[in-house]
Amino acid sequence: MLHIYCPYCEEYREEEEFHPHGQAHIVRPLAPESLTDEEWSQYLFFRKNPRGLHHEMWVHAAGCRKFFNMTRHTVTYKILETYKMGQQPSITAEDTQ
Amino acid sequence: MSNIVNVQSPLYHADFESLASVTKEGGVSLREAKLLGHLNLRGNSDSPEFKNGVEKALGLTLPLTPCTSLQNDDATIMWLSPDEWLIIVEGGQEATVEETLRANITGHFAVSDISGGQTILEISGPDCIKVMQKSTGYDFHLKQFPVGKVIGTAFAKSSTYIRRTSYDSFQLVVRRSFADYFWLWLQQSSKEYGLRITL
Ligand SMILES: [Zn+2]
Numbered sequence: 071m072l073h074i075y076c077p078y079c080e081e082y083r084e085e086e087e088f089h090p091h092g093q094a095h096i097v098r099p100l101a102p103e104s105l106t107d108e109e110w111s112q113y114l115f116f117r118k119n120p121r122g123l124h125h126e127m128w129v130h131a132a133g134c135r136k137f138f139n140m141t142r143h144t145v146t147y148k149i150l151e152t153y154k155m156g157q158q159p160s161i162t163a164e165d166t167q
Numbered sequence: 168m169s170n171i172v173n174v175q176s177p178l179y180h181a182d183f184e185s186l187a188s189v190t191k192e193g194g195v196s197l198r199e200a201k202l203l204g205h206l207n208l209r210g211n212s213d214s215p216e217f218k219n220g221v222e223k224a225l226g227l228t229l230p231l232t233p234c235t236s237l238q239n240d241d242a243t244i245m246w247l248s249p250d251e252w253l254i255i256v257e258g259g260q261e262a263t264v265e266e267t268l269r270a271n272i273t274g275h276f277a278v279s280d281i282s283g284g285q286t287i288l289e290i291s292g293p294d295c296i297k298v299m300q301k302s303t304g305y306d307f308h309l310k311q312f313p314v315g316k317v318i319g320t321a322f323a324k325s326s327t328y329i330r331r332t333s334y335d336s337f338q339l340v341v342r343r344s345f346a347d348y349f350w351l352w353l354q355q356s357s358k359e360y361g362l363r364i365t366l
Contacts, residue, residue: 071304078249079318080233084304086321132326133319134233134248 072147074128077154078136087132093117094125094139095158121145123163128152176201177286177346186364193361194294197353200287200338204261206254208244208268210276220272224264225254236317236330245317245330245340253328253340255287286346290353291336294360299329299337301356309334323352 072085099105099113118124124144129137141150141159150161178199210217212231221229227244229252230237236245242264243255256264261282268278290298296307302323306312317330325348328340341349354362 078233083320086304086324087319130319132321134251135319136248 072149074140074149075152076130076133076136077138077152078134079130083130083133087130089129089131091127091129091137094127120163123150123161125159125162174202174283177343178350180347181350183364183366187366190363193357193363194292195290195298195353195357195360196292196295196363196365197357198289198291198365200289202258203282203287204254204256204258204264205280205282205285205340206256206261206265206268207279207281208252208254208276209250209278210272211250211274214274216274217272217276220276221252221268224267224271234316234318236315245328247317247319247328258282283343285340285342288339288341288346288349288353289332289336290339291333292360292363293335294357295335295337297360298353298357302352303329305329323349323356325349 073082074085074088075082096113099109102110105113121144124142126140126142127137128140129135137155138152139155139157139159140152141161142148143150151159153159176199178201183199208221210221212218212229218229221227225239225242225244227237227239227242230244230246232246233249234246236243238244241256241260245253245255247253254264261280265278265280299307303320305318305320312318312331314331314333317328319326319328321327322329322339325341325345327349330338330340332338339349
C-alpha cells in the first residue's frame, strides 16, 4: 500500500483513497480547429511511457476530490513529490541523470 | 392531493425507535442524526466577499485549514476541500440558511441543499475506536485525529466524511443510498463489543 501526500489535505493518506489519471502537464491546444490531424491525435492519444521518472496526475477520490500532480519512479514506484495543479515539478529526469 | 411530504430517513426501515428500547448494553453506541439540514457550499476562499459573506450569514468563521470544522449552537461547518464546505443545520432550517447565505455572499459561489442525499451516523462508546479502526486505514490517535477534525476517506470501502466529536465519538456523513450498507457493516463490526442503539 502506497502512502500518498495530498497537497490539498496536507497529509499522507492511504493509496485506497486515490486514483491515478495518467500523464500530467498536457496542455489543451487553444485553437484545436487549426491543428493538423497529426497534431490533434498527438494531443488526444499519444502519451509518454518512460522508464524512470514520470509526472502523473492523481485524484484524491475519497478525500477532497482534487486533482494534483505526482513525480513517480516507474521502476521503483517511489513517489518523489506531489504538487498542486498549476505548479511545476521540482524534480525532473534531467536532475537525476 | 395533499401538500404534506412525509420525509423519511434512509434508515427508517431499521426502526431505531424499537431497537433503542431493547439494546441497553454494549461497548458501541449508534445513533442516527437524521433529517438534518445539509448544505454544500462552494466558493473561492481567497475572495474576501465570499469569506465575509459566509461569516456574516452563519456567525461562524469559514474554516480554511484543511480537514477542520467549526461549530456554534446553530450550525456546523466542515472543510471538505479548498473550495468546498459542508454546513449542517437543524432539520427544517436549511432553506432559511440557504437564503441567508445567498443574501450575504456576492460574487462567484454555489450553495446546494443536499439534505435529502445524505445522513449522519453518530458512533460512540468505549469500543467505538476499535470499530473505526476495523473500517478504515486512518490513524485514530488523538495527535493525528484531534477532536473537531474532519476527513474524507474510505470507510468499509465506501467514501464518507468522518468527524471526531470527542475522544470516543465520531460522526459519519454517509450517502443516502449507502446508509443501509453502513448500517449492516456497523452491526457486523460491532457485534463482538455489543451494539446499543440510542435516539
Ligand atoms: Zn486531499
